[in-house]
Each structure stands twice: as C-alpha cells, then as structure tokens.
Amino acid sequence: MAKIKRKYDFLFAGVGGQGTILASDILSEVGMRCGYDVKKSEVHGMSQRGGAVESHVRWGEKVYSPLIEEGKTDFLLAFEMLEAARWTRFTSVDTIAIINRHRIFPPDVNLGRARYPEENEIEGILAGTGAKVLWVEGTAKAVELGNPALGGVVLLGVLSTYLDEPADVWEKAVADLVPPKFKDLNIMAFYAGRELVQK
Amino acid sequence: MKKIMSGNEAIAYGAYLAGIKVGAGYPGTPSTEVLENFSRYPGVYAEWSPNEKVAMEVGVGVAYAGGRALVTMKHVGLNVAADPLFSVSYTGTKGALVIVNADDPSMHSSQNEQDNRHYARAAKVAMLEPADSEEAKRFVKIAVEISEKFDTPVIIRSTTRLSHSRSIVELEDEPPAAEAEPVDYERNASKYVMVPANARQRRLVVEERMKKLAEFADSTPINYIVPGGSELGIIASGVNYQYAREVFPDATFLKLGMVYPLPEKLIRDLAGRVKQVVVVEELDPFIEEQVRLLGIPVRGKDVFPNIGEFSQGRVRKCAADAGLIAEGASMPAVELPSLPVRPPMLCPGCAHRPVFYALQRLRAAVFGDIGCYTLGAAPPLASMHTCLCMGASIGIVHGVDRVRVKDRTVAVIGDSTFFHSGITPLLNLISNGGSSTVIVVDNRITAMTGHQPHPGTGRTLMGKEVPEVSIESLARAIGFKKVDVINPYDFKVVLNTIREHIQSGEPSLIVSQYPCVLNTREKKPAPVVDQEVCNECGNCLRIGCSPITKSDRGIMIDPALCNGCGFCASICSRGAIQVWTAEGGGEN
Numbered sequence: 001m002a003k004i005k006r007k008y009d010f011l012f013a014g015v016g017g018q019g020t021i022l023a024s025d026i027l028s029e030v031g032m033r034c035g036y037d038v039k040k041s042e043v044h045g046m047s048q049r050g051g052a053v054e055s056h057v058r059w060g061e062k063v064y065s066p067l068i069e070e071g072k073t074d075f076l077l078a079f080e081m082l083e084a085a086r087w088t089r090f091t092s093v094d095t096i097a098i099i100n101r102h103r104i105f106p107p108d109v110n111l112g113r114a115r116y117p118e119e120n121e122i123e124g125i126l127a128g129t130g131a132k133v134l135w136v137e138g139t140a141k142a143v144e145l146g147n148p149a150l151g152g153v154v155l156l157g158v159l160s161t162y163l164d165e166p167a168d169v170w171e172k173a174v175a176d177l178v179p180p181k182f183k184d185l186n187i188m189a190f191y192a193g194r195e196l197v198q199k
Numbered sequence: 200m201k202k203i204m205s206g207n208e209a210i211a212y213g214a215y216l217a218g219i220k221v222g223a224g225y226p227g228t229p230s231t232e233v234l235e236n237f238s239r240y241p242g243v244y245a246e247w248s249p250n251e252k253v254a255m256e257v258g259v260g261v262a263y264a265g266g267r268a269l270v271t272m273k274h275v276g277l278n279v280a281a282d283p284l285f286s287v288s289y290t291g292t293k294g295a296l297v298i299v300n301a302d303d304p305s306m307h308s309s310q311n312e313q314d315n316r317h318y319a320r321a322a323k324v325a326m327l328e329p330a331d332s333e334e335a336k337r338f339v340k341i342a343v344e345i346s347e348k349f350d351t352p353v354i355i356r357s358t359t360r361l362s363h364s365r366s367i368v369e370l371e372d373e374p375p376a377a378e379a380e381p382v383d384y385e386r387n388a389s390k391y392v393m394v395p396a397n398a399r400q401r402r403l404v405v406e407e408r409m410k411k412l413a414e415f416a417d418s419t420p421i422n423y424i425v426p427g428g429s430e431l432g433i434i435a436s437g438v439n440y441q442y443a444r445e446v447f448p449d450a451t452f453l454k455l456g457m458v459y460p461l462p463e464k465l466i467r468d469l470a471g472r473v474k475q476v477v478v479v480e481e482l483d484p485f486i487e488e489q490v491r492l493l494g495i496p497v498r499g500k501d502v503f504p505n506i507g508e509f510s511q512g513r514v515r516k517c518a519a520d521a522g523l524i525a526e527g528a529s530m531p532a533v534e535l536p537s538l539p540v541r542p543p544m545l546c547p548g549c550a551h552r553p554v555f556y557a558l559q560r561l562r563a564a565v566f567g568d569i570g571c572y573t574l575g576a577a578p579p580l581a582s583m584h585t586c587l588c589m590g591a592s593i594g595i596v597h598g599v600d601r602v603r604v605k606d607r608t609v610a611v612i613g614d615s616t617f618f619h620s621g622i623t624p625l626l627n628l629i630s631n632g633g634s635s636t637v638i639v640v641d642n643r644i645t646a647m648t649g650h651q652p653h654p655g656t657g658r659t660l661m662g663k664e665v666p667e668v669s670i671e672s673l674a675r676a677i678g679f680k681k682v683d684v685i686n687p688y689d690f691k692v693v694l695n696t697i698r699e700h701i702q703s704g705e706p707s708l709i710v711s712q713y714p715c716v717l718n719t720r721e722k723k724p725a726p727v728v729d730q731e732v733c734n735e736c737g738n739c740l741r742i743g744c745s746p747i748t749k750s751d752r753g754i755m756i757d758p759a760l761c762n763g764c765g766f767c768a769s770i771c772s773r774g775a776i777q778v779w780t781a782e783g784g785g786e787n
Contacts, residue, residue: 015541025203025365029203032201032203032367038203038365038366038367039331039364039366040203040364040365040366041360041363041364041365042363042364042365043307043363050541050543050544050546050745051541051542051543052540052541063366064442064444064445064511065438065445065510065511066331066360066364066365066366066438067360067442067511069445069512069515070512071512082538082539085535086538088535089535105748106539106540106541107541107542107544108539108540109539110747110749111740111748111749114539115539116539117536117538121536125535125536128534
C-alpha cells in the first residue's frame, strides 16, 4: 500500500453521456486501492439530458468535504473544450488542466444564437488563473480504437502519468469497473492515453 | 473489506444489514436510488407505491404488524405523506418504521427548497442526519433501534450532496436470512384507533416519548464533541459538518448525528468550553433557534445564508466576512466571459415533443405538472405556463376555467404523476360539472427519475408482471364521455384532436400514448435533409430537438444524436426531410 503523502483534488467536466461519471468512479477506486480516503461528488438528474456534468474526486489521508474548493483543484479533466472553460474558477497556478480536444455544440450555438469559443480563447481563459493546459486528442484516439466512448479512459491514462500510483493498479480498476464486454478495449485505451503523454 | 458507495447505496445497504425486509417509496431525485438498491438485496420486498402517502401507509402497516419498514421519498414527497406521519407519531409503530427523506438545497432538481427538519419537530419524531456514506449505513441500524425502543417513527434526513456523494463504506457480515414465523396481529384499539378519546391519551405518550428521546440524544454516541480550541465552538450535522471541519480546523465541534430532538447537555457542554458558539447549517436556522432558546448566545444565520447549498468555499467566505477566521476564500479573481449554457431539453425522439408543438400552434394556456414533460416549458417550445407540485395541473385548469379567460386552456400531466395525484382532481373535475380538457402524456414509465415502473407499466419493482392500469378506462369509468387515445407521432391527429377537445365545451381527456424511447431503446436511422429542397425556413429548429442544427452547409441532423422518430419530417412544410423506411428507401 502506497504511503499517503498528500491530498489530490480532481475535477471532471463534460457533457451528459460522455462517460464522465464512469471515469471518475474508476479514479475513486484507484485512490481507495492505493490506501487513500476517497470522496466523490457528482450531479445527477437533469444532467443526463445533454446538460453539463461535473464530478469531484478527492484523495487524501482524511477527506472531509466531498466537494473541491474553488481555486484549489490539482487537476481539471475536461472531456469537452467548452466545459474546460466553464469550470475555470476551480483552477489556479497549481492546476494542470487536461483538455480533450473535442467540441459538443450547445443548443444556442446550433441555433446561431451564441458563439462557441476558439481554442486559444479557452486556453486564455484558463491561463488567467495560471493553470497549465495540456491538450489531448482523447476522442480522436478513442475513435481510432473503434469507440468514442473510450475517450474518458484515454484521459485517465494521460492523468496516470502525473501520479505515482503504479499502472497495474489503474489497469485493474479499469478492468473491474467497465462492462466486461469492453474490458480489453478499455485497457488498451488506458495505455494509449499513457503513450499520448510520453510521446 | 471496503467499498465506495453513494449515500443512497449506503442507506439501502444499512437497511438490509438492519434486518429491514420491506421497503416502499415513490421515486424523486435525490432519493430514488435508496429503494432501487434496497430492492436488489436477497430476502427483501420493495415496491414503488403510486405516491408517498401510500408508501408511508404501507410502511405503517409493516411496522404495525411487527415488521421493519423502510419508506423513501424526496423532501416534497413528505408533504404528500405528512398526513399519516403526524398520526403514526401518536400510535407508535411496534416494529421499526424508518423514513428516508432527501432534501434538495439549491434545488438541483426540485420545485422548492423546503427544510424538512421542521417535520421532525412538527410531527414530534426523531430525526437522524448522516454526514457520509459510512454513517448513512450505520445510522439506519440506529434508527431501527430508536424506532423499536421508543415506539416511534424515525426520519433519516439526507440532502442531495449526501445522497449523491460517494465515500468508503466498511462491508459487514450478512444479516441472518431466517424467515420469521407468522405471528398473531396485535389488536390494541386504544393505541391504534385514533378517535379523539384515544388520541388524547396517546398525545400524553408522545410528550413522554419526546422527553426520553431528548435524554437519549445526550447519551447516544452519534452526538459527540470533537475537542479543539477555546475560541470557536461549531455545531454542525450532515455534510455541513464536513465543510466546517475544513474551514475551522482549530475549533471545538459538536457533531450532531441526531438533529431532533437536540442534546441539551452536550450543547451546554460545548458552550462552556468556548468563547463563541456558531451553528453551520444549510437552509433554516433550525438548530440555531433551539440553541438560542436554551439561553446560549449563538451565531448562525447572521453569518451564513438561509438560501442554497453550502460548500467549504462558501462557508469560508462567510466566516471570513464575519471575522470568525482570518483567511478569506481563495477564489481566483478570474473574469469569465459569458459561455453558452447547456440547458436540459426534451430528449431526441421524445414523444412529448409533438404534443407541446401542437399546443404552441394552438396558442393554448397550458397548466402543467412535474416530470420530463415540464421541459415543454423551455424555449423554443415554451408551451407550459404553470408547474406547481405533483398532480396540480388538473385542479388548476378547473380553477382557471371557473374564471372567464379568453385563452384556450388545457392541463398536461404525465402518466406517473397522474397515478400519483391526478386521479382525485379528475374526479373533482367530472363530479363538479367541469368542462376542462386534460392531456395525459403517457410514456408508460416514470421517466424523469430513471424509468421506475408505475401502475400503468404492467411490471413491479421486483420484476413481477401485473395488469396495466388503463388511464382511458379509468376516465370512462368515472364518467368521462369524451376520451381519445392518440399516437403522438401522428401529428395531424394530435393537432386536430386537441383542437376539437378544447372547443367541445365538455370535460374531456386525451391520452397521448407512446412508450419512452429511452426506456425501450427504440432507435431508427436518422432522417436526412435534402439541401436542394430545404429553404431554411427554420420550422424544424423550432421543435427544440438537439440533433437538428443550422450550419454554413444548411440544416443538418446529427445521426449520432438523432433517435429517428421522424417528427421533424412530419412538420417540414416543404417535405425536405427524408425518413428512412423499413423497405430501405427514403420517403418524405
């Protein structure tokens, strides 16, 4: 069991149906198996109908609040570009923002009533708090593997390279939490994510 | 062994461990998963009742017979179940009656933000409030013990944040599976028949019990003091305790697991240890006012707001503003540009959409109700003009029709909501000579909360096949002569039927029936827009269906999102949208 050195906050942001909840469940499981106290909080209900989805995961020796405090997240994992910008207030100079280069247009953008921000604008918004931005071709990699729904696990692979927890613990948690039918594909997606960073 | 569970999963697990064998409830965010998870444990029986009052009465019956009962609902559901609650407090319960009630501060998915701790005080029953999933599991067992020891119903109060947060739970040994032998029903009229003479006697018992429960509150280990500094003494319960622990690391705490009745000795103990007592509680000053009544100077709502959910950031900011702590909130001063929002919309392929599009075309004043179809109030359909509480639509349209308004009027109610509390106002409408039109948008399932069965589904929570209750037959049986069942995707029929019913001047009912496509997983190929024929009139954009978008290349339908219902094709005046038929060809 790993020694508990510190606490980590991970904020997941995405759109209903992107697999945000599953990915944050896997991350919680990794934390517990590595000996951390773990709490997770998410929004339910209306969000499944195409709404914005946020999920907070916290690891630590003892975690009190299930919520991450604004300006204090260690990682922002955005499954969608606009959603990365939406949760900027949780970031700071100590935040690493891992952003999937993928756009899902909200209704007002589709109807021409609002403009979807450009990539450099989103990066600029996050740079305002000093957050370091890492763009990741998560969905593109997932499509390459045959299913866009694997994008979340690709992102977990990217995240895992920033943490000390051994890859086999991650692999086991992925294997245990995804539907059995898609186990091998998800493990491939996880390692594909790790390689995206090492390149 | 440990497992990560949501608060709701942990309550269900705790109920199973505590030997509760029967559960009843009505679905409502954020409480729904309690009963769903409970129903999956071996040797238990669980049911979705038509509404919370019925669920409560089922639970009362279980407890009267000496069994242990779990009753679940969201906060507004307890309004519906309040009638039996207030009197079962008098009769007592014999077996355990544990009521799980989930409040929704910030109204993540509710119509109001009521603080149901008041119910414990008003109905004179004990209330527990866990602060994480491990406590959620443990507190059910304690609730069972309190209920049986003190002969009282016990409410476990959750909030959205507790119900939908996940944390680590210690797994325990399975409870004994032994089936209890049938027992004689205990007949005790003076205890269980609440006629005035008996009720007056039970009223005295209730007060005696409250005194004993207050003494218990001072001795139970779920209320305890966390020693700390002598400046601040914080009283908190539930998830607010977690926020406060982060904001006031040096304070002395009184952690309350039982929020009603309150432990007077422990509160005085805390007050004696510190210079200043502060209550950190969401919503109303429920604890604060009772502490003040003890004659103890206390701060609370002068520091923290009585509206909306807390977080440690919010607690920190308020505490800093009030000078309770030195450091302020660490929120970065970032100016966010206004970003496009993602409002919830009716799903692609939703059978409610044609009804609201028709009502928009008819410019009807629509008295709505609670469910997925409440999204018919959102633009661009914008065809619902009231939404008050479960089942209100039919009573309201009848009231509106008693006043002379120029508008065409109609009530719209979902099937689950109709069974919940729409039948009584329908009786009212017919038996008082009303002339309103009611549309039941019937998708054969409680869709909004994640597809729970109801009396029209033909299947129970435990998976048993049962007769489907027909809304059409029910309406005819109580005297409605004008009743039509329509397929919502047949848009001409939808439009003509609604128009004709409204103009008829007689009480009438339309059942717009099609099973929820998300539940049946019905999906057909997406239609294609013929750009040669389309003149971009924008009609299809006004049905509020997310796969339909306007781009530089014209109107497009995203095949990944589209459900293939073909409604857009049926309202395209130029016939530019081609649906794919079973024969494999395009058709306008």
